[in-house]
Amino acid sequence: MSDLDEVRTQLRTAILRGSYAPRQRLIETELAEQYGASRFVIRNALIQLAADGLVELQPNRGARVREISVAEAVEITEIRQAVEGLVARRAAELVTDQQIAELRELGARMEAAVAQGELLRYSELNGVLHSRVREIAGHATASRIIEQLNGQMVRHQFQLSLLPGRPTVSLPEHLAIVDAVCARDPEGAERAMRAHVGSVVGTLATLDTSGHLAK
Amino acid sequence: MSDLDEVRTQLRTAILRGSYAPRQRLIETELAEQYGASRFVIRNALIQLAADGLVELQPNRGARVREISVAEAVEITEIRQAVEGLVARRAAELVTDQQIAELRELGARMEAAVAQGELLRYSELNGVLHSRVREIAGHATASRIIEQLNGQMVRHQFQLSLLPGRPTVSLPEHLAIVDAVCARDPEGAERAMRAHVGSVVGTLATLDTSGHLAK
DNA sequence: GGCGGCAATATTGTCAACAATCTTGCTGAC
DNA sequence: GTCAGCAAGATTGTTGACAATATTGCCGCC
Numbered sequence: 001m002s003d004l005d006e007v008r009t010q011l012r013t014a015i016l017r018g019s020y021a022p023r024q025r026l027i028e029t030e031l032a033e034q035y036g037a038s039r040f041v042i043r044n045a046l047i048q049l050a051a052d053g054l055v056e057l058q059p060n061r062g063a064r065v066r067e068i069s070v071a072e073a074v075e076i077t078e079i080r081q082a083v084e085g086l087v088a089r090r091a092a093e094l095v096t097d098q099q100i101a102e103l104r105e106l107g108a109r110m111e112a113a114v115a116q117g118e119l120l121r122y123s124e125l126n127g128v129l130h131s132r133v134r135e136i137a138g139h140a141t142a143s144r145i146i147e148q149l150n151g152q153m154v155r156h157q158f159q160l161s162l163l164p165g166r167p168t169v170s171l172p173e174h175l176a177i178v179d180a181v182c183a184r185d186p187e188g189a190e191r192a193m194r195a196h197v198g199s200v201v202g203t204l205a206t207l208d209t210s211g212h213l214a215k
Numbered sequence: 216m217s218d219l220d221e222v223r224t225q226l227r228t229a230i231l232r233g234s235y236a237p238r239q240r241l242i243e244t245e246l247a248e249q250y251g252a253s254r255f256v257i258r259n260a261l262i263q264l265a266a267d268g269l270v271e272l273q274p275n276r277g278a279r280v281r282e283i284s285v286a287e288a289v290e291i292t293e294i295r296q297a298v299e300g301l302v303a304r305r306a307a308e309l310v311t312d313q314q315i316a317e318l319r320e321l322g323a324r325m326e327a328a329v330a331q332g333e334l335l336r337y338s339e340l341n342g343v344l345h346s347r348v349r350e351i352a353g354h355a356t357a358s359r360i361i362e363q364l365n366g367q368m369v370r371h372q373f374q375l376s377l378l379p380g381r382p383t384v385s386l387p388e389h390l391a392i393v394d395a396v397c398a399r400d401p402e403g404a405e406r407a408m409r410a411h412v413g414s415v416v417g418t419l420a421t422l423d424t425s426g427h428l429a430k
Numbered sequence: 431g432g433c434g435g436c437a438a439t440a441t442t443g444t445c446a447a448c449a450a451t452c453t454t455g456c457t458g459a460c
Numbered sequence: 461g462t463c464a465g466c467a468a469g470a471t472t473g474t475t476g477a478c479a480a481t482a483t484t485g486c487c488g489c490c
């Protein structure tokens with residue numbers, strides 16, 4: 001296992017965790033010391049992270065953490081709406097009996113989490129549900145793109161799920177997705193998924209003036 | 216302007232032109248000599264191309280030109296169907312009078328190219344139309360993703376447009392897109408675009424047994 | 431006091447050499 | 461004749477040093 005992969009994943013999770021502020025300059029020598037790697041390794045890791053859209057790379061001017069504006073977050077989520085709609089449809093076509101049982105259980109656990117006010121748990125299950133649906137659809141290209149987009153959004157997503165009243169809105173949407181996929185109803189699954197992600201777009205749009213979404 | 220960008224674009228166009236066969240190993244020292252750059256520059260260019268999905272990078276085993284199977288081409292086009300549908304809808308909402316005139320002229324030129332049997336010209340205009348619609352929609356994220364996917368598909372696209380009878384099918388589809396966007400009909404534009412790209416998916420799927428699409 | 435230009439510093443870009451790893455072809459035993 | 465083990469060659473991975481470029485702070489001029 002080469003250093004490169006290790007450092008890259010470390011750097012990625014550090015950025016996703018918010019260890020570096022948006023627009024903060026990432027200086028190669030600093031990172032090199034911080035991660036105990038040479039500048040070469042850091043540099044290559046940065047190039048790959050730039051391709052993932054996590055950092056911004058300007059020639060001769062180094063790397064910065066890429067700042068995702070609310071407008072960009074909306075765009076990203078709009079793409080997710082289209083692509084996840086396709087994925088949900090495909091999942092409804094291919095789902096097996098065993099996967100149906102798993103989805104139903106997942107739905108029940110999401111309901112329970114909301115009922116007990118465990119927001120973080122619900123947020124996590126939310127991610128699991130989407131990822132499970134992708135898995136069922138078996139669409140490698142779609143999965144790759146959605147995961148890439150999610151990577152750029154982590155901070156916004158996190159804040160969104162903590163908005164008061166948000167789970168009350170999104171839980172029925174999630175359950176509708178589960179129902180449609182389990183009913184092997186492609187049309188309905190696509191519709192349900194589009195409706196759900198569409199409501200995320202709507203919620204994001206209300207944050208336009210930014211700022212007051214933190215905390 | 217740094218060497219890196221120059222070499223990267225050169226390498227990219229070389230791969231897109233088919234100068235290197237799929238699965239062919241790209242040996243760093245060879246490329247370095249070929250492009251008159253150092254291995255360092257080549258290596259970084261390869262990393263960036265890998266991020267674009269043009270080459271495959273295996274640790275300690277170097278880079279190969281990534282081979283896109285027909286199945287993968289279908290997946291990629293399915294994503295394009297979803298995302299370009301969104302783009303067409305947005306374009307129909309935002310199109311200006313001047314852009315409408317441009318689109319109509321473009322449509323007329325496509326008709327003329329097909330009428331005169333100029334397939335290459337038609338194929339080129341095809342690309343211009345899609346790109347123009349993206350521009351009108353002003354959706355940066357969608358554009359980025361579509362362009363990334365197109366980069367991985369260039370060879371398949373090229374072959375597709377040379378299939379006998381293909382223009383006869385796709386020209387009306389393209390004109391329907393132009394009509395719907397110019398009529399400022401978002402629903403219709405999305406439907407027309409989805410229908411068009413869907414027909415591309417269908418055509419690709421018939422090439423399943425591969426091989427006989429070359430030439 | 432403000433502003434343009436210059437020098438000093440910080441940072442990125444590139445290189446050539448060396449180390450680590452993989453691949454390939456040979457050798458010899460069974 | 462075949463296969464395991466080994467050695468030689470090829471290729472990638474990494475390093476430290478140096479060059480090129482950008483940024484910053486200072487100085488003198490207006």
